[in-house]
Amino acid sequence: AQKITQTQPGMFVQEKEAVTLDCTYDTSDPSYGLFWYKQPSSGEMIFLIYQGSYDQQNATEGRYSLNFQKARKSANLVISASQLGDSAMYFCAMREGWGSARQLTFGSGTQLTVLP
Amino acid sequence: GAVVSQHPSRVICKSGTSVKIECRSLDFQATTMFWYRQFPKKSLMLMATSNEGSKATYEQGVEKDKFLINHASLTLSTLTVTSAHPEDSSFYICSAREQRTFNEQFFGPGTRLTVL
Numbered sequence: 001a002q003k004i005t006q007t008q009p010g011m012f013v014q015e016k017e018a019v020t021l022d023c024t025y026d027t028s029d030p031s032y033g034l035f036w037y038k039q040p041s042s043g044e045m046i047f048l049i050y051q052g053s054y055d056q057q058n059a060t061e062g063r064y065s066l067n068f069q070k071a072r073k074s075a076n077l078v079i080s081a082s083q084l085g086d087s088a089m090y091f092c093a094m095r096e097g098w099g100s101a102r103q104l105t106f107g108s109g110t111q112l113t114v115l116p
Numbered sequence: 117g118a119v120v121s122q123h124p125s126r127v128i129c130k131s132g133t134s135v136k137i138e139c140r141s142l143d144f145q146a147t148t149m150f151w152y153r154q155f156p157k158k159s160l161m162l163m164a165t166s167n168e169g170s171k172a173t174y175e176q177g178v179e180k181d182k183f184l185i186n187h188a189s190l191t192l193s194t195l196t197v198t199s200a201h202p203e204d205s206s207f208y209i210c211s212a213r214e215q216r217t218f219n220e221q222f223f224g225p226g227t228r229l230t231v232l
Contacts, residue, residue, distance in 0.1 A: 043207060047221070091160070095221075
C-alpha cells in the first residue's frame with residue numbers, strides 16, 4: 001500500500017487565491033512526522049512545513065498551513081494568497097518513528113501552476 | 117536553515133566511466149545522509165541511507181556495487197556511479213539531517229547526470 005498519496009497530479013490557481021494540496025498517509029506507527037516540500041524547476045527541494053503526530057495544533061509557516069486531520073490520516077497543505085513564484089512541484093512526505101536514520105517517504109507530487 | 121551543497125551540479129559522461137558526486141553539509145554536522153534518485157516529473161526514490169563511519173544501507177533493488185556510497189566525515193558523503201550507462205541518467209539528490217534535531221531534513225541542490 002502507498003504510504004503517502006497525493007491524488008492531484010496537477011493544480012491551477014489564480015494569483016492571490018488560496019489553494020489546497022491534498023495528502024493522505026498510511027502508517028500504524030503512533031509516532032510520525034509529516035512534511036511538505038516545494039521543488040521549483042531548478043530542482044532544489046525546499047522545506048515548507050512540518051507536523052508531528054502528537055502536535056495538537058495545525059502547523060503554520062507564513063502563507064503555508066497544514067490542515068492535519070489525524071483520524072482521516074490527511075495532511076493537506078494550504079497556501080494562502082498564491083504568488084506566481086509558488087508555481088512548482090509540491091511533495092508531501094512522512095517519516096515514521098524517531099531517530100536520525102529514519103528516512104522520508106515521498107508522495108508522487110502535485111504540480112501547482114499559479115495563473116496571473 | 118542549514119545548507120547542503122552538492123558537486124557537481126551537472127555532469128555528462130561517456131558510457132562505462134565512473135562519476136563521483138559529493139554532498140556536503142556546510143554549517144552543521146550530519147550523522148546521517150540520504151541519497152535519492154528522481155526521474156523527470158516523478159517523485160524522489162530513496163537509494164540509500166549513509167551513516168558516518170559505517171556502511172550505507174541500501175534500499176531494495178539498488179545495486180551496492182553500482183552505486184558506491186562513502187560517508188567519511190560528519191560533513192561529507194559521496195556517491196560514485198560506477199561504469200555508468202545511459203539508464204543511470206537521472207537527477208541525484210542528497211539530503212542531510214542535523215544531529216541535534218530530527219525534524220528538518222535539508223536537501224542539496226541535486227546533480228543531473230547524463231550518460232551518453
